[in-house]
Amino acid sequence: MAYIELELENPIKALSAANSLLxxxxxxxIYVFLGHIYAAxxxxxxxxxxxxxxxxxxxxxGQEDFKLPFAQEDFDPWRMNMSSDCEETSDCSTGNARDSLKPEEARGALFANLAALFATQGHYDQARPFIQHALTLLPSNxxxxxxxxxxxxMVGRSQDAVARLKQCTRVSFVPGRLEVRAS
Known part of the structure; x- marks a missing residue:
C-alpha cells in the first residue's frame, strides 16, 4: 500500500501505510526494509x-557503513513465495522487480538514498562517501x-559529472554548448 500511495502522490497515506507495516x-x-525506504x-x-x-x-x-537490511536466508523464502504466486496467477511480470532485491543491492540503495538526502540538504562532503559506496555496489544504477x-x-567538479554521464549506458548524452549567465 505504501508503494501504491507513493505512486499516486499521496505521501501522507504512504507514510501511514509504511508505519503500519513497521x-x-x-x-x-525485507518488508521492514521496504517500510523504512517508503517511509523515508x-x-x-x-x-x-x-x-x-x-x-x-x-x-x-558508522560514518560510512550499513548493516545489511536482510540476509540471503531472508531473501530466498520470499523469492520462492513470489515464484509460486507468479505460477498461480500466470503473471510473471512482477517477479522480475522482486528478484533484483538482493541484500547487497538493498545496501547499495540505502547508500544512494542517504547520499541523496545529504545532497539535498547541501551536505555534499557527507554525501560523497555514501554515493561512492553506492556506485561500488550498484555501478549501473x-x-x-x-x-x-x-x-x-554542486562541488564544482563538472568534468567528473560529464565523465559519469558518458559512462552511464542508460543516459543519453548530447554534446552541446551550455551558456551560463551571471544573475
Whole structure:
C-alpha cells in the first residue's frame, strides 16, 4: 500500500501505510526494509528530511557503513513465495522487480538514498562517501549515477559529472554548448 500511495502522490497515506507495516510483529526483514525506504521517501515528499534520515539511518553502523537490511536466508523464502504466486496467477511480470532485491543491492540503495538526502540538504562532503559506496555496489544504477552527477556539479567538479554521464549506458548524452549567465 505504501508503494501504491507513493505512486499516486499521496505521501501522507504512504507514510501511514509504511508505519503500519513497521509496527507489525514478526514482520519479514525485507518488508521492514521496504517500510523504512517508503517511509523515508514519503517524509522527503512532505519536506521532513530529518525524519527521513532517521528511517534511512536505521541500518547505519558508522560514518560510512550499513548493516545489511536482510540476509540471503531472508531473501530466498520470499523469492520462492513470489515464484509460486507468479505460477498461480500466470503473471510473471512482477517477479522480475522482486528478484533484483538482493541484500547487497538493498545496501547499495540505502547508500544512494542517504547520499541523496545529504545532497539535498547541501551536505555534499557527507554525501560523497555514501554515493561512492553506492556506485561500488550498484555501478549501473541510474539514480545513483544521477545523484553522483548532482554532487559533482554542486562541488564544482563538472568534468567528473560529464565523465559519469558518458559512462552511464542508460543516459543519453548530447554534446552541446551550455551558456551560463551571471544573475
Amino acid at each position: 509496527q507489525l510483529p514478526d514482520c519479514s526483514k 521517501e514519503a517524509l522527503c515528499l512532505l519536506n521532513r528530511p530529518g525524519e527521513a534520515g532517521a528511517h534511512l539511518s536505521a541500518y547505519l553502523l 541510474v539514480q545513483a549515477t544521477i545523484t553522483a552527477v548532482y554532487i559533482d556539479l
